[in-house]
Amino acid sequence: MRTHDRLRIAIQKSGRLSDPARDLLARAGLGFRESRDRLFCYGESLPIDLLLVRDDDIPGLIAEGTCDLGVVGQNVLEEQALEREASGQPEAFRAIRELGFGRCRLSVAVPNDWDWPGPARLEGTRLATSYPQLLARWLRNQGVTAEPVVLSGSVEIAPRLGKAEAICDLVSTGATLLANQLKETAVVFESQAVLVAPAQPFGDARAELAAMLLRRLDAVLSVRASKLVLFQAARDAVPALLALLPDAEPPTVMAIEGQRDQVALQALCRSAMTWQRLEDMKRAGATGLLVLPVEQMLA
Ligand SMILES: Nc1ncnc2c1ncn2[C@@H]1O[C@H](COP(=O)(O)OP(=O)(O)OP(=O)(O)O)[C@@H](O)[C@H]1O
Numbered sequence: 057m058r059t060h061d062r063l064r065i066a067i068q069k070s071g072r073l074s075d076p077a078r079d080l081l082a083r084a085g086l087g088f089r090e091s092r093d094r095l096f097c098y099g100e101s102l103p104i105d106l107l108l109v110r111d112d113d114i115p116g117l118i119a120e121g122t123c124d125l126g127v128v129g130q131n132v133l134e135e136q137a138l139e140r141e142a143s144g145q146p147e148a149f150r151a152i153r154e155l156g157f158g159r160c161r162l163s164v165a166v167p168n169d170w171d172w173p174g175p176a177r178l179e180g181t182r183l184a185t186s187y188p189q190l191l192a193r194w195l196r197n198q199g200v201t202a203e204p205v206v207l208s209g210s211v212e213i214a215p216r217l218g219k220a221e222a223i224c225d226l227v228s229t230g231a232t233l234l235a236n237q238l239k240e241t242a243v244v245f246e247s248q249a250v251l252v253a254p255a256q257p258f259g260d261a262r263a264e265l266a267a268m269l270l271r272r273l274d275a276v277l278s279v280r281a282s283k284l285v286l287f288q289a290a291r292d293a294v295p296a297l298l299a300l301l302p303d304a305e306p307p308t309v310m311a312i313e314g315q316r317d318q319v320a321l322q323a324l325c326r327s328a329m330t331w332q333r334l335e336d337m338k339r340a341g342a343t344g345l346l347v348l349p350v351e352q353m354l355a
Pocket residue numbers: 068069070071072073109110111112128129130131132158159160226227228229247248249
């Protein structure tokens with residue numbers, strides 16, 4: 057019987073979400089001692105342990121209470137939530153934070169030589185997928201009847217094997233579709249990794265641990281996109297420059313010794329500083345532009 061004075065987090069053992077999940081937890085100050093079989097990692101810096109599993113198992117582990125939190129793709133989570141709903145089971149887990157990695161989309165793809173007048177083109181076809189629930193919901197919304205062919209992997213090869221006419225699978229760069237002579241025609245579901253928790257709150261010591269972890273994760277997630285922007289400009293160019301930084305905190309403006317009409321500015325920006333933005337700022341009169349990553353931030 058496990059005690060409830062430690063928190064147990066399930067993450068993917070090996071796959072696309074493993075490294076970013078571990079990196080995120082490390083940034084939140086969690087350190088682990090790896091067990092010999094590398095399936096369980098004992099939390100050394102805090103009473104928070106890790107369980108390394110197949111990503112498909114994570115929602116179930118939370119639902120049954122074997123794990124307290126998990127990191128999983130919304131695609132897997134929503135598919136399993138729909139599955140539970142369809143079989144009359146109560147809601148058992150929910151996403152509590154979007155984590156900003158593992159971004160991909162579940163899309164319908166058809167052979168390159170098909171014309172695509174719209175989703176009605178799928179009427180009466182067989183569609184290979186690992187996500188029958190998400191696909192069925194989308195087909196219902198489109199008013200299309202098609203037959204799902206459920207495969208757990210290598211879905212893209214199904215049309216060439218004659219198992220299905222088209223597919224519904226995860227896409228990110230589109231390279232896998234291209235390699236299999238398929239083209240993306242409709243997005244069924246947009247996904248990213250999320251932190252998942254039980255639908256019911258913890259009624260014991262885990263509640264405090266989870267709250268602390270969430271505070272730290274929020275700090276890490278907000279810092280991740282933030283940048284400190286430093287630059288100089290003529291005083292009368294400042295309003296136009298600040299208009300180019302609508303997501304910035306009110307900046308610090310400093311005088312420059314011996315240059316009365318020039319100031320140095322420091323602004324914390326909450327979203328990406330693209331090259332385009334920097335070039336626009338340079339045109340508006342900014343000089344000596346420096347963009348620095350933010351390591352930690354505590355409001
Ligand atoms: N091409 C991609 N780009 C970005 N994220 C992706 C991509 N493919 C999948 N993902 C996300 O990463 C999750 C894990 O993908 P991965 O391919 O590692 O899973 P898997 O093969 O099911 O692994 P497991 O062995 O744990 O079952 C997916 O459920 C999805 O949320």
